[in-house]
Amino acid sequence: DVKVTQSSRYLVKRTGEKVFLECVQDMDHENMFWYRQDPGLGLRLIYFSYDVKMKEKGDIPEGYSVSREKKERFSLILESASTNQTSMYLCASGGLAGGRDTQYFGPGTRLTVL
């Protein structure tokens, strides 16, 4: 079975702090994704990566950055956390195959910024 793990299930940070969210997948997938989920808005793509050291902006990249130094690990960074970044963050991974591949999700990190 595909396994996608996220470093924390719950996280509480203060405004202005630098926050790191880690995601690891064990299926050798090329693609990895970070989404945020908010009630009534569904999932919105923040960033994705299709290879090591490669990244692409999604729909809402402002205030975030990412890092992919190894194929299995994709990190989301909040350089200076703000209260409007309080949300559920979901990591996903998937293979290539022209978009046919299923994305598999981690359990999510619920981040609260005070």
Next chain:
Amino acid sequence: AQSVAQPEDQVNVAEGNPLTVKCTYSVSGNPYLFWYVQYPNRGLQFLLKYITGDNLVKGSYGFEAEFNKSQTSFHLKKPSALVSDSALYFCAVRAYQAGTALIFGKGTTLSVSS
């Protein structure tokens, strides 16, 4: 632009009755369509996908979905609902030529009463 619409925020059904969760999409070209389910405080779990072939797709937990190209719909169905099916359901689409992430609907909460 690609988009997905889930016209119902909530669907209520009685246990044992058939259920339908609606999804319509808009893409250029052939779509890849997905359904995911999310239980409380959990990540998204893959249910089923349509890539090509038979318009009726069968997935996990007895769910199925029907692809209708003329109506640009991909409704999720189950012949007999269970209380344990109560969850948040997301429809998602990716266009054939796109190597990017999925576009998600806003989600539909399914509530099955006993």
